[in-house]
Amino acid sequence: MFETLKALNPDPILGLLAAYRQDTNPRRVDLGVGVYKDEQGHTPILECVKQADAAHRAEETTKTYVGPAGDPDFDTGIEQLIFGADHAARTARRLRTLQAPGGCGALRIAAELLNRAKAGAAIWVSDPTWANHVPLLGDAGLEIKVYPYYDGASQALKANAMFEALEKIPAGDLVLLHGCCHNPCGVDLSPAEWDQVTDITLRRGFTPFVDLAYLGLGIGLDEDAYGVRKLASAVPELIVASSCSKNFGVYRERVGALSLMLETPEQADVVFGQAQNVARGVYSMPPNYGAALVGRILRDPTATAAWTAELGFMRDRINGLRSQLADKFRTKLNSNRFDFIPNQRGMFSFLGLSKEQVQRLKAEYSIYMVDSSRINVAGVSQSNMDYVVDAVCSVL
Ligand code: LMR
Numbered sequence: 001m002f003e004t005l006k007a008l009n010p011d012p013i014l015g016l017l018a019a020y021r022q023d024t025n026p027r028r029v030d031l032g033v034g035v036y037k038d039e040q041g042h043t044p045i046l047e048c049v050k051q052a053d054a055a056h057r058a059e060e061t062t063k064t065y066v067g068p069a070g071d072p073d074f075d076t077g078i079e080q081l082i083f084g085a086d087h088a089a090r091t092a093r094r095l096r097t098l099q100a101p102g103g104c105g106a107l108r109i110a111a112e113l114l115n116r117a118k119a120g121a122a123i124w125v126s127d128p129t130w131a132n133h134v135p136l137l138g139d140a141g142l143e144i145k146v147y148p149y150y151d152g153a154s155q156a157l158k159a160n161a162m163f164e165a166l167e168k169i170p171a172g173d174l175v176l177l178h179g180c181c182h183n184p185c186g187v188d189l190s191p192a193e194w195d196q197v198t199d200i201t202l203r204r205g206f207t208p209f210v211d212l213a214y215l216g217l218g219i220g221l222d223e224d225a226y227g228v229r230k231l232a233s234a235v236p237e238l239i240v241a242s243s244c245s246k247n248f249g250v251y252r253e254r255v256g257a258l259s260l261m262l263e264t265p266e267q268a269d270v271v272f273g274q275a276q277n278v279a280r281g282v283y284s285m286p287p288n289y290g291a292a293l294v295g296r297i298l299r300d301p302t303a304t305a306a307w308t309a310e311l312g313f314m315r316d317r318i319n320g321l322r323s324q325l326a327d328k329f330r331t332k333l334n335s336n337r338f339d340f341i342p343n344q345r346g347m348f349s350f351l352g353l354s355k356e357q358v359q360r361l362k363a364e365y366s367i368y369m370v371d372s373s374r375i376n377v378a379g380v381s382q383s384n385m386d387y388v389v390d391a392v393c394s395v396l
Contacts, residue, residue: 012131013370020368028366029384031375034183034347035251036217036314039381046249048307052293066288068276070099070257074291077298078257082212082225082242089232093265096272098258098279099286103213103243104136106258110209110239111140112278113271114174123174123209124165126150128372130183133176133211147175150185152352155340157187163196171205179240180224181214181346184374188218188345194227198234208235213243216311217318218345236263244294246347247311253290314378318347321380328389333396347376357395365391 010018016032035043069075075097079090089095100106114121123142125133126149138144147169148161169175177197180188189197201208210228218224231238244255260275262268279286297303322342329338341349353361353373361367367388369375380388 016368016370019362023366023368025366027384027387029368029379029388031367031369031377031379031388034246034376036246036249036318036347036378037376037381038317039383041379041381041384043249043251046307046310048297048303048310049248049250049293051306052296052303056289056292056296060292065285068098068279068285069272070286071288071291071295073299074099074255074295075257077295078242078244079259081221081298082215082240082259083229083232084222084225087229087232089238089261094263094268095232095259095261096268096275098260098272098275099291100241100256100258100279101283101286102245102254103211103241103256104132105254105283105286106241106243106256107133107136107211108140109275109278109282110241110258111137111142112282113275114239115141116274116278118172121172121174123176124169124206125176126162126178126182128184129176129178130211137176142174145173149182150187150350152350155185155187155350155352156343157189157193159193163200166197166200166206167204169204169206173206174209174239175201175206176209176211177227179210179212179215179228179242180218181348182344183213183346184348184350184370184372186344186346186349189227191226191230194230197227198230201231201235207237207239209239209241211241213241214246214346215242216247216308217315217347220315221308221311232261237261244290248290248294248297248307249314250290250294253293254287255290255294318378321377321385322349324385325377325380325389328385329393332389332393341377347378348374349377350374351392353392353395360395361391364395367391 013033020030038044079097100109120143122145123137124145124147127146147165148158151158208231215224238261240259242257245251260271262271297307326338326341351373355371358371358373
């Protein structure tokens with residue numbers, strides 16, 4: 001049966017984690033997979049999550065099925081978090097949210113649903129985009145097309161080229177946008193640029209699809225939601241895949257959501273029913289545990305405030321590291337080559353290194369990053385920062 005299948009190379013991101021774990025160099029540094037790390041290089045369980053876990057275990061009375069749409073408290077909480085409790089699309093009952101197994105599950109269910117609605121529809125993704133977007137969306141049958149986004153020379157947005165490309169995208173196509181903390185480049189749209197994207201979306205009539213995997217890790221919860229809320233207040237239809245992996249630190253529990261905004265409540269009911277049917281045919285129902293904890297936190301204002309504070313701490317640490325890294329590079333190189341790092345948001349930035357330089361960092365210094373030279377800024381700490389900066393400068 002399987003003789004036609006060939007061995008695959010390791011996943012470009014997850015393969016790094018496996019290689020790092022096998023490396024016995026005591027100075028090894030993991031700047032690969034996008035997980036938050038503290039000063040000790042540990043990915044902690046948030047205190048608010050531990051408390052929700054204790055309460056959940058004490059109160060849970062059954063393990064019976066919840067259903068394809070998942071935990072209703074979670075669905076409501078996430079929808080309010082993303083769009084704002086009083087968003088007009090919510091009050092008009094044009095929004096529906098379905099719990100999914102991680103942001104990946106949400107992306108895939110959306111892709112299957114879209115392919116059901118319009119087989120082979122084109123979806124435009126940014127150049128570059130997260131490597132896993134291509135299989136998650138393309139393997140469901142959507143046709144992947146690319147619009148310009150990141151300019152490696154200026155380490156900034158190719159704004160004009162992006163807008164020109166969007167101006168040519170027809171109605172019936174989809175455009176995938178990173179809501180905040182762009183993965184892999186860290187370059188986000190400003191509010192004015194989101195306004196422009198919204199204008200073009202309205203003029204052209206394509207359907208926006210926002211991937212919101214890092215909400216709250218850029219500038220702040222409301223600031224990071226600016227683009228998605230702007231679109232939701234203007235366009236007739238919107239798709240949002242969100243993840244709680246990073247902002248709640250519940251990576252392995254697989255907690256995400258798919259929010260669908262339609263033109264009318266009746267259409268929303270139809271499409272929501274279809275989405276649940278897609279989920280039923282793929283995994284039947286999402287796992288409950290992680291979403292139950294997030295739902296519990298989001299329905300309790302005290303727990304939500306505790307979470308917001310912990311999220312703020314993670315965000316401030318990442319943004320602080322961005323500034324410190326740029327300062328160290330500036331001092332070491334006597335150049336502003338890396339001054340772009342604090343202008344970017346979220347976990348990731350490209351260092352602008354060649355694949356050979358990235359390989360040397362791995363082979364000679366046990367410093368792991370994606371071949372594109374994407375680093376996870378959160379993997380830097382006070383104890384490894386000089387080592388990382390010196391090593392990078394030595395391979396330039
Ligand atoms: C990343 O980009 O490193 C994360 O989103 C983890 C993953 O699954 O790739």
